Amino acid sequence: MWPGDVVRVGAVGLRTRPMRAFLSALGIAIGIAAMVAVVGVSSSSRADLDRALAALGTNLLTVSPGSTLTGDKAQLPAESEAMVARIGPVREVSAIGLLADAKIYRTGKVPETETKGIAAYAARTDLRDAIGAELRGGTWLNAATGSFPATVLGSAAADRLGIGHAGPDVRILIGGRWFTVIGILDPAPLAPELDSAALVGWPAARSVLGFDGHPTTIYTRSRDANVEDVRDVLGATANPEAPNEVEVSRPSDALAARKAAGEAFTGLLLGLGAVALLVGGVGVANTMVISVLERRSEIGLRRSLGATRGQIRTQFLAESLLLSALGGVGGAVIGTVVTSIYALYQGWPVVIPAWAVLGGVAATLVIGAAAGLYPAIRASRLSPTEALATT
Secondary structure, eight states: OOHHHHHHHHHHHHHHSHHHHHHHHHHHHHHHHHHHHHHHHHHHHHHHHHHHHHHHOSOEEEEEEOBOTTSOBOOOOTTHHHHHHTSTTEEEEEEEEEOTTOOEESSTTSOTTOOTTOEEEEEOTTHHHHHTOOEEEEOOOOTTGGGSSEEEEOHHHHHHHTOOOOSTTOEEEETTEEEEEEEEEOOOTTOGGGTTEEEEEHHHHHHHHOOOOOOSEEEEEEOGGGHHHHHHHHHHHHOTTOGGGEEEEOHHHHHHHHHHHHHHHHHHHHHHHHHHHHHHHHHHHHHHHHHHHHTHHHHHHHHHTTOOHHHHHHHHHHHHHHHHHHHHHHHHHHHHHHHHHHHHHHTOOOOOOHHHHHHHHHHHHHHHHHHHHHHHHHHHTOOHHHHHTTO
């Protein structure tokens, strides 16, 4: 038979039993849709992360105090920030200092225990540029406001305090003193500790809140080609007397680790999608076996009219492939639509690898061929007299 004839003959069984064909194809479609959606959502998420890293940069290194030999919390020298700035490839340096005793409250009527997990930090005026943070509203600390009781809230801190905007009429209590909220930050991916922080100027922290001047985190930006070299000397530079009490990290590594964890989770979901696809293949095989049993008279009539065993086998194999192809194409479309809707909702770029779509459709054809092979062989082995005897 010509290929066109094979397709028309194979479609006969699907047209005569449309509901059964639909339900069988649906099993395949669910498996393919799950696999395409998982790969698409994961790829879109990674593309968004790569875009964020490209915008924020991977050359940010942080220095923070570690632990002493006795297990106590170490302390960075007050001059460590200036010493780090003298490293040749370092382009930007900024710092924050934790104000451990400065509790934060929305009003003076809030119970002392309800601090909402917000920490107060002294901050340099160039901090925002160093970490690549953006303002949600208001203004950032400058030479003037950094010397007065003014504060900039992290995104989570503002939400927890119920503050939606910054302005001269918005004030909070920090360490028992009133501070005006002059700005609110957007989430800072490379410095998540600032999301739940209230930042005050370095001079104001010293004069108003009794800050001792010791930084608790130093942020540095280096030339991309020298990041690893700078990383190797940061500890000894920040605290020459006790370099073993300094911790140096690269915030983008944490994002990369999150990406790796996401890829592992994607592998698990792909496994679940493969199981759903296998179940769909079993459904196709079951449908084809039942179809052979129900159409014995049709098989016998075709055999008595001269159809060969190979033609009968080709007919049922083509029917199985068509059924799987319908499910595969339908699943690819559903998975693509789901991925697009979710990615657009999250504000991610829509990325659906072509190999996921084409590979999913190819997998359905392989499953369809495997599922239809036994029923096709069984149908071709029926003799005309045996098949017609069942009518």
